[in-house]
Amino acid sequence: MLAERGIGVTLVERLPAPGGQEPETDAAQLARAASRAGVRMMLGTLAAEFRQGQVHTLGVEGAVTLSADALVVATGSRPQTRAELGIAGERGAGVMPGSATRHLLDSGVLLGRHPLVIGDGHLAEELCSALGSAGAITVTSVRAGSDGVDPWPGTNTFTDARVLSVHGFPRVNRAVVSQGDRLTHVHADAVILAASRVAMRNIEGAVFGGPHVVECFSLAEPKTFDNAEAAAMQACEQTMLTLR
Amino acid sequence: MQSSGLPLVETPDVLIVGAGVIGTSIAMALSHLDVDVAVVERRHDVGEETSRANSGIANCGWSLAPGSLEAQLVCASSPRWEDIASRLGVTFRRVGLTLLAFSEEEASGISALCERATENGVTVREVRGDELAEVAPHASGRAVAGIYVPDEGVVDSVRLPVAFAELASVNGVRFYLGESVVSASLGNGQVEEVLTTKRRFRPRFVVNAAGLGADFVSKSLGGDEFSITPRRGQWVLLDREFGKRVPSILTGMPGKLGHGPMVIPTAHGSVLIGPDAEDLEDKTDKSTTGAGLDDVVDRCRVLMPDIDTKFAIKTFAGLRPHSDKTYRVGWSETAGNLLQAAGIRSTGVSSSLAMGDHIRDLLVGAGLSDRLDAGARNDLEYTPPLWADGDYARVAKDPLGRTVVCACEKVTAADIHQALREPLPATSIGGVARRTHATWGRCQGSACLSGVSFITSLYTPGEAWETPMHEPGSTLGAGVTTGE
Numbered sequence: 205m206l207a208e209r210g211i212g213v214t215l216v217e218r219l220p221a222p223g224g225q226e227p228e229t230d231a232a233q234l235a236r237a238a239s240r241a242g243v244r245m246m247l248g249t250l251a252a253e254f255r256q257g258q259v260h261t262l263g264v265e266g267a268v269t270l271s272a273d274a275l276v277v278a279t280g281s282r283p284q285t286r287a288e289l290g291i292a293g294e295r296g297a298g299v300m301p302g303s304a305t306r307h308l309l310d311s312g313v314l315l316g317r318h319p320l321v322i323g324d325g326h327l328a329e330e331l332c333s334a335l336g337s338a339g340a341i342t343v344t345s346v347r348a349g350s351d352g353v354d355p356w357p358g359t360n361t362f363t364d365a366r367v368l369s370v371h372g373f374p375r376v377n378r379a380v381v382s383q384g385d386r387l388t389h390v391h392a393d394a395v396i397l398a399a400s401r402v403a404m405r406n407i408e409g410a411v412f413g414g415p416h417v418v419e420c421f422s423l424a425e426p427k428t429f430d431n432a433e434a435a436a437m438q439a440c441e442q443t444m445l446t447l448r
Numbered sequence: 449m450q451s452s453g454l455p456l457v458e459t460p461d462v463l464i465v466g467a468g469v470i471g472t473s474i475a476m477a478l479s480h481l482d483v484d485v486a487v488v489e490r491r492h493d494v495g496e497e498t499s500r501a502n503s504g505i506a507n508c509g510w511s512l513a514p515g516s517l518e519a520q521l522v523c524a525s526s527p528r529w530e531d532i533a534s535r536l537g538v539t540f541r542r543v544g545l546t547l548l549a550f551s552e553e554e555a556s557g558i559s560a561l562c563e564r565a566t567e568n569g570v571t572v573r574e575v576r577g578d579e580l581a582e583v584a585p586h587a588s589g590r591a592v593a594g595i596y597v598p599d600e601g602v603v604d605s606v607r608l609p610v611a612f613a614e615l616a617s618v619n620g621v622r623f624y625l626g627e628s629v630v631s632a633s634l635g636n637g638q639v640e641e642v643l644t645t646k647r648r649f650r651p652r653f654v655v656n657a658a659g660l661g662a663d664f665v666s667k668s669l670g671g672d673e674f675s676i677t678p679r680r681g682q683w684v685l686l687d688r689e690f691g692k693r694v695p696s697i698l699t700g701m702p703g704k705l706g707h708g709p710m711v712i713p714t715a716h717g718s719v720l721i722g723p724d725a726e727d728l729e730d731k732t733d734k735s736t737t738g739a740g741l742d743d744v745v746d747r748c749r750v751l752m753p754d755i756d757t758k759f760a761i762k763t764f765a766g767l768r769p770h771s772d773k774t775y776r777v778g779w780s781e782t783a784g785n786l787l788q789a790a791g792i793r794s795t796g797v798s799s800s801l802a803m804g805d806h807i808r809d810l811l812v813g814a815g816l817s818d819r820l821d822a823g824a825r826n827d828l829e830y831t832p833p834l835w836a837d838g839d840y841a842r843v844a845k846d847p848l849g850r851t852v853v854c855a856c857e858k859v860t861a862a863d864i865h866q867a868l869r870e871p872l873p874a875t876s877i878g879g880v881a882r883r884t885h886a887t888w889g890r891c892q893g894s895a896c897l898s899g900v901s902f903i904t905s906l907y908t909p910g911e912a913w914e915t916p917m918h919e920p921g922s923t924l925g926a927g928v929t930t931g932e
C-alpha cells in the first residue's frame with residue numbers, strides 16, 4: 205500500500221519467507237504484489253533496533269543499517285506469558301507458550317498426555333484439538349469467557365475461569381483453577397499458554413512505540429484476513445501522516 | 449555405609465562440595481595452583497540453586513558490620529569487578545545506589561549508616577534536595593533525604609558461576625554434576641572417604657560450599673552441626689525499555705530482615721523489583737505467591753512511584769541459605785580436614801571474588817601446595833552476545849551470528865552453539881537460557897523456544913521430546929505424537 209503511494213519501502217522479515225509465523229494462504233501473492241510495487245525485501249533478517257532514524261538489522265546480508273523516516277512495526281502477535289497471566293507457583297518444565305506448542309507438535313513432540321490449555325481464542329481451540337489428535341489422553345481447557353460458551357469437542361472445560369498457580373518439579377503435574385470462589389486442583393502434565401493475543405514487540409527503541417514508529421498489530425479475534433487488512437490500511441494512513 | 453559397588457576414581461587434593469557462586473569461585477582460585485581439584489554438584493549444572501536467583505548486586509560493603517568476615521570479603525571483592533568481568537566475559541556495571549528516607553525520623557538513621565560505611569572504607573554521602581534528585585532522578589519525590597553509594601554495582605550473576613567454573617575447568621578442575629554427597633567415613637578426626645551417589649572420593653581436604661544443603665553435608669562429613677533454613681525472596685522482572693528509566697539502585701531504610709525490596713537495574717538493562725524476605729521450612733519451595741508479588745510491587749512503588757507492571761516479563765523466587773551465624777567460614781571443629789564455606793546468606797555474589805582467595809589461603813596454611821600452575825589461564829575465550837555490547841558488525845562476522853533465534857534478547861545461533869560447546873557446556877534448554885538469555889525475554893520463548901530446543905536437542909541424548917528443560921525428568925514433552 206505504501207509503495208503504491210510512491211513511498212520507498214524496505215520490508216525486513218526475520219523468517220526466510222514472507223507470510224509470518226503462520227503463513228496466510230495469500231501471503232505469496234501479496235509478497236509478489238509488494239515486489240512489483242517496488243518494495244525492497246530483506247528476508248531472513250531481524251530488525252533489531254531503531255534509534256534516531258537508523259534501523260539496525262542483522263541477517264543473511266550481515267549487519268546492515270538502514271535510514272528510515274518511519275518504522276512500521278508489523279511483527280505479529282503472541283499469546284500472553286505466564287507473568288502477564290499472573291500465574292504463580294513452581295517453575296517445573298511443561299509450561300509452554302502456545303505458539304511454541306504448535307511448532308513442537310508439528311515436529312512430533314507431544315507436550316503432555318494430560319495438557320491444560322489456557323485461552324478462549326482460535327489458537328487455544330486449535331491446540332486443544334491438535335493435542336487430542338496427537339495422543340493426549342485428557343485435554344483441559346480453561347477459558348476466561350462466561351458461561352454459555354460451547355466447550356470445544358473432547359475437552360474438559362472450565363469457563364469463567366483462570367489458572368492461579370502451577371505445581372510440580374522437575375515437571376508440572378498440577379494446576380489450580382479458580383472459578384469465582386471455587387478452586388479446583390487439576391492434574392496436568394503440561395500447561396499451554398494460549399490466552400489472548402498481544403503484540404510481539406522486540407525492536408529495541410520501538411518496543412513501546414515512540415516518534416516515527418507506527419504500530420500495525422491486528423489483535424482482534426477471530427484472526428481474519430479482513431481484520432489484518434483493516435489494521436494495515438490504518439497503519440498506512442498513519443505512516444503517511446508521520447512522513448508528512 | 450553403602451560403599452560397595454561404587455568405583456573409587458578420585459583422590460583429589462581438594463574436593464569441593466557445591467558448585468554455586470561460592471564453590472565455583474573457590475574452584476577458580478585453586479585452579480591457579482598446581483593441585484588436583486574436584487567439584488561435586490547435585491544439580492545438572494553449576495549455579496542452579498541460590499546462585500541463579502539473586503538480585504545480582506555486587507555490593508561494595510558499605511552497610512555491613514565493620515570488621516566482620518562478610519564485610520572484609522565484600523569490600524575486598526568490590527574493586528576487582530571491572531577486571532574480572534572483562535577477563536571472563538561477564539557483564540558488570542557500577543551503577544550506584546541511593547538509600548531513601550521518607551521522614552525525618554527515618555533520616556535520623558543516616559549518619560550512623562554513613563559512619564559505618566566510612567569504617568568499611570567505602571565513600572558515601574548524605575544527599576538531600578536537588579542533589580538527591582540528581583543522583584536518583586527516578587526516586588519518589590516524597591523522599592526527604594538519602595545516602596548515595598557510588599561504588600555499588602550490578603553483575604550478570606546468572607553467568608558468573610558458569611564463568612568461574614569454566615575458567616576452573618579450562619585449568620583442569622574436574623566437575624561431577626548431577627551427583628550428591630550422601631555420606632562419608634572418618635578416621636582420626638579427619639574425613640577419609642566421601643561417598644556420592646555415583647563414586648567414592650579420598651580427598652586430602654574437603655570444602656563444604658553446599659549452600660542450602662551445607663547443614664546436611666557438614667553432618668554427613670562428621671563436621672559441626674548447624675542448621676540452614678531457606679529465606680525466600682520474590683521478584684518481578686521488568687523490561688529493558690523500562691530499564692531506561694532506572695539508572696541506579698533504590699533501596700529503603702534497613703529493617704529486621706535486611707533492606708527490603710529494592711529497585712535494581714540488572715547488568716543488561718532490565719529491572720528487578722524485589723526481593724522480599726520470608727523464612728520457610730521447605731528448602732525446595734521456590735514458588736512465587738500472588739500476595740507476595742503484590743506486596744513487592746507496592747513496597748517498590750514507595751521508592752519509585754512510576755513502576756508500571758505492564759513492563760513485567762517474569763516473576764520468580766530464590767532461597768537464601770540462612771543460618772544462625774552468617775558466614776560460617778573456617779575449619780570444622782570436629783573434622784580436621786573439612787573447611788566450611790557455608791551460611792553465605794545475602795552477599796555471596798558480592799564476596800565471591802575474595803572468598804575464593806580466602807579459602808585458598810586457609811588451605812595453603814594447612815599444607816596445600818602454593819606452587820602456581822604455570823600453564824593456568826586467567827581469562828576465557830568467550831564471544832559475548834549482542835546484548836552485551838550492541839556491536840552488530842562483530843556479531844555478523846560469524847555466519848551463525850546472522851541468524852537471530854531469540855528476537856527479544858537478540859540471541860543468535862552462534863551464541864546457542866557456543867553455550868552448548870563451552871568448556872562446561874549447557875546440557876539443557878535452561879542451561880542454554882542461563883548462558884545466553886534465549887527464551888528469557890519479553891515473549892518468554894513464544895517465538896524461539898522451538899528453535900532453541902531444536903539446537904539443544906542436537907547436543908543432548910535421546911529423542912527431541914526428551915530434551916531436558918533443566919534437571920533430569922524435566923523433559924520438553926511427554927512423548928512422541930501419534931495419529932494423523
Ligand SMILES: Cc1cc2nc3c(=O)[nH]c(=O)nc-3n(C[C@H](O)[C@H](O)[C@H](O)COP(=O)(O)OP(=O)(O)OC[C@H]3O[C@@H](n4cnc5c(N)ncnc54)[C@H](O)[C@@H]3O)c2cc1C
Nearest residue numbers: 466468470490498499503505629659661681795796797798
Ligand atoms: C532473594 C535473594 C537475593 C539475593 N541478592 C543478592 C545480591 O544482590 N548480591 C549478593 O551478593 N548476593 C545476593 N544473594 C545471596 C547469594 O545469592 C548467595 O549468598 C549465594 O548465591 C550463595 O552461594 P552458595 O554457593 O553458597 O550457594 P548455592 O548457590 O546454593 O550453591 C550451593 C550448591 O551446593 C549444591 N549442593 C547442596 N547439597 C549438596 C550435596 N549434598 N551434594 C552435592 N551438591 C550439593 C547445591 O545444589 C548448590 O548448587 C541473594 C540471595 C537471594 C535468595
